[in-house]
Structure formats: C-alpha cells, structure tokens
Amino acid sequence: MSNIGLVSLLLYLFVVLVGISFVFIVYKLINKSTLENDKIDKFIEYLKWALITLSLPTVAIIVANFYQERREAIEEMKYFEKYTEDVRDLSKLEQRRQLVRYFATVAPNSRLKGSWEDYLDTINKDYKRSVTLDSLERVLNKDSINNVKRLDSIKNERNKIDAQMKSSKDFVNAKKHELAGFKFLIDKDVNSAIESFTESENSYNGFHNVYEIGRYLSKNKDNLLNKNATEWKSVYKMIDTKYSWEIPEIYKKEIIKLSN
Structure with a gap:
C-alpha cells in the first residue's frame, strides 16, 4: 500500500474507533436511563454525521491507492523502456x-x-x-x-x-510492448492496444496471451472505438477469464475491477 493510502487508512481507523467508542458510551447511558429524550435526538444526529464522516476516509483510501498504482505503473513503464534498449544493443x-x-x-x-x-x-x-x-x-x-x-x-x-x-525471442521488447498494450487496454484505446500486442507477438512469438488478446480486440474493434461502449465490460471479462495467463500484476486488479 502507498504512503497516502496508509495514512488514510490510519485516519479512517482512528475515526472509526472514536465513533464506536462514543456509540457504546451513549448506548450504556440509554440503558441506564440517564440520557434524556432530547439528547437521544442529538445522538441520532451525531450518528448520521459519523456515518458520513466515516465514509470519507474510505473513499480517500480507494482513490489514493488507485492513483498511486497508476503512477507506479507509469513509472515502471518508463523505467523498463529506459533500459531495454541498453540490453538489446549488447551482441x-x-x-x-x-x-x-x-x-x-x-x-x-x-x-x-x-x-x-x-x-x-x-x-x-x-x-x-x-x-x-x-x-x-x-x-x-x-x-x-x-x-x-x-x-x-x-x-x-x-x-x-x-x-x-x-530475432524472434526478444523477451525484453515483448514485455515492453505487452505492458504498453495493457495500459492502452485500461485506457480504452483499442487501436493502440492492438498495435502494442501485435508488436509484442512479433518480438517473441507465442509470448503469453498477446496474440490471442490482439486478435480478439481486432475482431471486436468496431464496437470498441467508442470508449463509452458497453462492450468494453465484456472485453475485460473475457480477458480476465480466458486470457488471464501472465497478465502483469500492475494491471490485473484494474482489469478485474473493470470486468465487474
């Protein structure tokens, strides 16, 4: 988990602990009949406030982790691309x-x-x-x-x-284009995704499921040109169930999320 996500989680747990403690105390006072009716109404108002307040850190955790993972994915792509050419140049x-x-x-x-x-x-x-x-x-x-x-x-x-x-077994280049293909897939850029998966297959014939994914996207290309098309959900579902072998971990969670 990222630092931002961790901080959000700790704040969330703190607020939850305070909220639960307060509810427990009020519940005890009600049972002992030491809490007046007008204060019960205030307690209900507090409970509504607490529910809203507790939901905010949850959203913060989800959003922070999502963007942190995307940033890490982009940085990984840059890192990988930076050094792959150095490796390929060595004879x-x-x-x-x-x-x-x-x-x-x-x-x-x-x-x-x-x-x-x-x-x-x-x-x-x-x-x-x-x-x-x-x-x-x-x-x-x-x-x-x-x-x-x-x-x-x-x-x-x-x-x-x-x-x-x-020649045909350029693992580094195949991996680079595969990562790019999944990035374009998440971004719903079907043309770039097809091109990247094709480049990956050309670099290393039979590399993971890049050939099958590229062919599947090509067959359904016309329905996927619109990023808001409902067919995208079926695409993610198909890849998650049928072409999931060796999906890069940096994109696997997002594909599962988009398929639901």
Missing part, C-alpha cells in the same frame, strides 16, 4: 547476462524484479549451454582434423543461440 551473451542480472538486483520493486528475473532465466539457459559448447570446443580443437564435423555442429548451435538473441 555478446555474457555482457547481456551481466546487465540483466544487475537490473534484476537493483529494480525498484518486486514486479520489475520479477520481469528482469524471468528474462535472466531465459538468458541463463543459453549462457549455460554456451559455456558447455566453449568447453567442448576447446577439447575438440586439440584434434581438430578428426573433429571437423563436431566442431561445425558446435558452431551451428552457437549461431542459433546468437540469432535467437537478435
């Missing part, structure tokens, strides 16, 4: 691995850490295989004449790893 697997490991360590919150850690897992698999290939290549080079085919096989496999880094 050597070891350099990229070290940089991603650094980001996974220093990311400012658990959600971003999770994104970088997921990408680090992907890189580590290729890195471990690359280390194994290097070790095997050194051994085979001791008798390179008799190991030409095996050395060629190692070279081909290493080329595949390098190509995979540069």
Whole structure:
C-alpha cells in the first residue's frame, strides 16, 4: 500500500474507533436511563454525521491507492523502456547476462524484479549451454582434423543461440510492448492496444496471451472505438477469464475491477 493510502487508512481507523467508542458510551447511558429524550435526538444526529464522516476516509483510501498504482505503473513503464534498449544493443551473451542480472538486483520493486528475473532465466539457459559448447570446443580443437564435423555442429548451435538473441525471442521488447498494450487496454484505446500486442507477438512469438488478446480486440474493434461502449465490460471479462495467463500484476486488479 502507498504512503497516502496508509495514512488514510490510519485516519479512517482512528475515526472509526472514536465513533464506536462514543456509540457504546451513549448506548450504556440509554440503558441506564440517564440520557434524556432530547439528547437521544442529538445522538441520532451525531450518528448520521459519523456515518458520513466515516465514509470519507474510505473513499480517500480507494482513490489514493488507485492513483498511486497508476503512477507506479507509469513509472515502471518508463523505467523498463529506459533500459531495454541498453540490453538489446549488447551482441555478446555474457555482457547481456551481466546487465540483466544487475537490473534484476537493483529494480525498484518486486514486479520489475520479477520481469528482469524471468528474462535472466531465459538468458541463463543459453549462457549455460554456451559455456558447455566453449568447453567442448576447446577439447575438440586439440584434434581438430578428426573433429571437423563436431566442431561445425558446435558452431551451428552457437549461431542459433546468437540469432535467437537478435530475432524472434526478444523477451525484453515483448514485455515492453505487452505492458504498453495493457495500459492502452485500461485506457480504452483499442487501436493502440492492438498495435502494442501485435508488436509484442512479433518480438517473441507465442509470448503469453498477446496474440490471442490482439486478435480478439481486432475482431471486436468496431464496437470498441467508442470508449463509452458497453462492450468494453465484456472485453475485460473475457480477458480476465480466458486470457488471464501472465497478465502483469500492475494491471490485473484494474482489469478485474473493470470486468465487474
């Protein structure tokens, strides 16, 4: 919970405690017949005031947390976009691995850490295989004449790893466009959402449910051009129930809320 939300919650709990204490005291006085009728009327007026007053901090908590989460989501997007290009520009697997490991360590919150850690897992698999290939290549080079085919096989496999880094398995870019797609989805910008989910799929074929979501939005695009269209609720419901796998946590709550 944000600091603003926490302060609102503490104030709310304080007011609730005071209100409940006062009601309890008045109730005791009524039972003992020590409270006059005109004061009972005043108590009822106070009770009305208390109910209104107690509702205000509740609204403050909800509003504060909502806007705080949106601000955090925007900041996360900016942070992610700021460093993804640095990662993509690295052609050597070891350099990229070290940089991603650094980001996974220093990311400012658990959600971003999770994104970088997921990408680090992907890189580590290729890195471990690359280390194994290097070790095997050194051994085979001791008798390179008799190991030409095996050395060629190692070279081909290493080329595949390098190509995979540069083409269809761009996890970082896929994640960036996926986050943008969900942001546009929340903002009811169907055209930008479709474009972002398509870019995510193009960066990493089969990445989460971006292809399915993009295709679903495209089929229903005409009904979603109006941000006030009632069909939007059905869209959020469909995504929450059918395409919910790996929805970014920063947007999951909002999608559930909008689907109800």
